[in-house]
Amino acid sequence: MTKVPCAIVGSGNIGTDLMEKLARSEILELRAVVGIDPESEGLRRARERGFEATHEGVDWLLARADEFELVFEATSAWVHRQNAPRYEEAGLRAIDLTPAKLGPLVVPPVNLAAHLDAPNVNLITCGGQATVPIVHAVARVADVPYAEIVSTVASRSAGPGTRQNIDEFTKTTSSALVEVGGAAFGKAIMILNPAEPPILMRNTVFCALGDGYDRDAVASSILEVVDEVAAYVPGYRLKAEPVFEEDTFRTPGGTVSARVVALLEVEGAGDYFPPYAGNLDIMTASAVRVGEAMASAVVAA
């Protein structure tokens, strides 16, 4: 089978980790890593690994747009907003790892099939990729008036982009819990933990349960989706069986008498980032999963 040619724009940490993962893909062929800094460690590493690497930015890429099908945007939301219309004009489809939110929000086990032909898809946030599948798993078998997630990452794994835009993380993730996960209301909380040695990424998902939920159906739906995510993020796992707690909870979506709590841990694959940075690993692993599905759809068509 002919591999589908793609490029990474952005030669920072995310772009470099993504490069390591794409190098293993049997569906996608990484043809270029595009940066803007000639001194970039990521570009140097790309050349070492035998990939074409340029510091001439997207102009370089657009000049040979017909050699590529897919672009992975690993820059920043601001840069992606400048680049996106140019990609589209050049016939390049974009998988956006920034929080720019231009295209539909995509979480592989939930709605990937619906957006395989979209010109631009957005991967939300690391917390969104880790938690929206769980909310969806609950919402497909029960009424979820409100969902809330707490994402805790090692301080060392949160770069300056995340730190200076922490509101974007919470807002984008909250809206994904509703728009993609299927909860009526959503709230996301992000915590940075500086402990040494660094902690693995932790996510706690709370779903309010409307009356008449079926405990076994909720639990097995969660276990099922965890397996689906773990198929492309091997370090994604539940720390314990889903926990059901009964009490009176006055949530923004109404008062409920039960909630289910899923305690998740994400260990990274250790491609470029150390294993504690599950938050970064889940973004790049999801990007590969999305890219491969889009590429397979192209090949099939």
Added chain:
Amino acid sequence: MSEPRFRLTDSTLRDGSHAIAHRFTEDEVRRVVAALDAAGVPVIEVSHGDGLGGSSFNYGFSATDEMDLLRVAVETATQAKIAILMLPGIGIREDLRRAREIGASVARIATHCTEADISAQHIRLAKELGMEAVGFLMMAHMISPAELLEQAKLMESYGADCVYVVDSAGAMTIDDARRRVATLKAGLSCEVGIHAHNNLSLAVANSLGALEEGVDQVDGCTTGLGAGAGNCPTEILVAACERSGIPTGVDPLAVMDAAEEVVRPIKPIQGVIDRDGLLLGYAGVYGSFLLHSKRAAERYGVDAKDILLELGRRKVVGGQEDMIIDVAVELQRRAAEAQAAG
């Protein structure tokens, strides 16, 4: 009355919210603000215990919307400024804008002591909105005075008018508090504050120690109502300052009356330094974990003491209340395994 030596902020209606599981009513807020305002307390903080946007599964839902409580506080105060607290990652800038529209004029932006750079957006917005901006470095016992100063400088560079040494776990000794305040006073141009908790029964002593180092702002909670083992009790702080010849600008007898007649009838779920409260200070665990841990201990049939010690071992930080369930479930499982094996 002589010019006050420092500025007092009373946080009964914010930190005290932890002690009553975030169930303040509008009527309670009106009475507390009226009494403290009349006693001359210059700043009164009102928010969910975990700051704006804190109402949640993880921290407990507010019984009354904090914006409604804030509105009552602003309408009631005649001289006191009304402050809010917010933690980036929990609250967002829209919350701050709404609080400003209602009339809050002091924005206290809190981060874990090593993560000051996540407060840049929020401190800048507070200044843009014409508010006084206060940086709040929580769990400040966990790093050295020199490291704390580096973080405080970041907050100052974003525009903070004051940076606080916050002893969220009530783990500081008098020397710990003094050294941190002294280092910040020497290294910053902006003001410095101290926020003390009482787990080791040192909250008033630490505040007095901080005053000897020239601290500019001090926090208290009337009757000590607050997270964990409670805060520096406002009325005791005022009395102790007056006895030490430190003018506070607050009427000691009026604030004692406020404590006895207005705040004490609001029955906290905790209020004494019991074993669990002391353990927080001893193990250096974030104060607001206390009630959640007691509740989880009951739910999962495990000991709150074991939950708190394990949280201390895991080095959790403020905001990670979800780890309490994680620890409780694990302790329950281990106990079941031990029983099966035994």
